[in-house]
Amino acid sequence: MEKVIDEQKQGEALVLEGAQANTKKLFIESYGCQMNFSDSEIVASILAKEGFNTTQSLQEADLVLVNTCSIRDKAEQTVRKRLEKYNAVKQTNPKMKVGVLGCMAERLKSKFLEEEKIVDLVVGPDAYKDLPNLIREVEEGRDAINVILSKEETYGDISPVRLQSNGVSAFVSITRGCDNMCTFCVVPFTRGRERSRDPQSIIEEVNDLAARGFKEITLLGQNVDSYLWYGGGLKKDFEKASVMQQATSVSFSNLLALVAEAQPKMRIRFSTSNPQDMTLDVIHTMAKYPNICDYIHLPVQSGSDRILKKMNRLHTREEYFTLIDNIRKIIPNCAISQDMMTGFPTETEEDHQDTLSLMEYVKYDFGFMFAYSERPGTMAARKFEDDIPLAVKKRRLAEVIALQLEHSYHNTKKMVGQTIEILIEKESKKSDAEWSGRNSQNTVAVFPKQHYKVGDFVMVKIDSCTKSTLIGEAVGYSQSPQPPKGV
């Protein structure tokens, strides 16, 4: 789910309209994946009840919170730079308190309080409900920390405030944590065991968003296909649940259907799918409901069976191809995107060629590509030497990115001449006379505003394109969502 966030939003301070009785000012910014942005909305909701309104001005903040990412070393360096900036501001406003939230808080724990003198508060991803107590500790002059990971916490009972929302699209988290233990990944350590949220609270949140005029939701989890609700508890304990609980359990495909039926006029997206956990049921459910978007983010990381195994990705290249073939058969127009990693320990040129040939087979619509970054404490860091020189990682990465750009262009060009449904999200970055929105497949389109407005579903005739953006003209409102997909 990484990077799907608009790059410009990374680190942008999030603001919510002021509750009148609130007097204290919270500056909160988020880095990393969509889940972090979603978590910050939960945090703002908890703190609104504690008398905090959000502000965009760092200088006037009483409390500064940064929601952090540990996925690669670079992500952590970005946060360290922000901490330096807060420190500079703190010199002029000594009463200001600074807290670190999220994955870096969880990974570094009390080290933050020892090493980074500027930090007053350290709170892991499962401890946000403890924030009111922790803030009181800080206000009384003590450092405060809670990095306890939970087996139950899903924040299902908290109604997130929508920070800096366009009023059109919202995230709804459905699972927390991850049990997959990919050997390179820090997430299972920073976000803990996988838990699924009560479907009732998910539907209530979706219904509430619909009532407030939202048009699109993205169901979020590190591994959404693994969603399983049987009345609480960890997925691994499912076998121990009662017969009744098992019989009435809700799988991800069940949940998708429930959400799609609850709000047939809303677009439904989800992220992220793990190939080993994605079932045919999910693909058939997507095909059945016209309001579930034709887009799957399906990270693969490598095209080499040997590397996939070392990464503990529990599928082969061939199995991945079978999944891709099934998606294409059942939903012919489905867009597919990848996460890819170059330079994992021992990766040879041959392995790298396997990655490129896998990409040729799939011809992904989008991609999020990274050079391997060793993360302390992970299985890969403990067992494999980080033996691929940075220059080689970067050269391979450049080749993967170049090929992806070619494929993105190839797929975007195919849409020129078509008339497609676009949900208007915001003004185009390039021109205030144009709207920007996405089609079901997640490709961005820009077109003259005419009389249309944000939140409208419109039919846009595509006249041309850049490498990844469609350019066209609106020709009328859409009967949203588009007709069934012919199943």
Ligand code: SAH
């Ligand atoms: N399942 C998660 C994965 C989060 S990490 C999800 O919701 O998408 C997002 C991507 O970051 C991964 O798919 C992987 O391509 C990349 N990544 C993870 N750990 C990495 C590491 N140690 N070095 C480089 N890239 C990494």
Ligand code: F3S
């Ligand atoms: Fe990380 Fe693999 Fe889970 S990439 S978040 S351990 S699916």
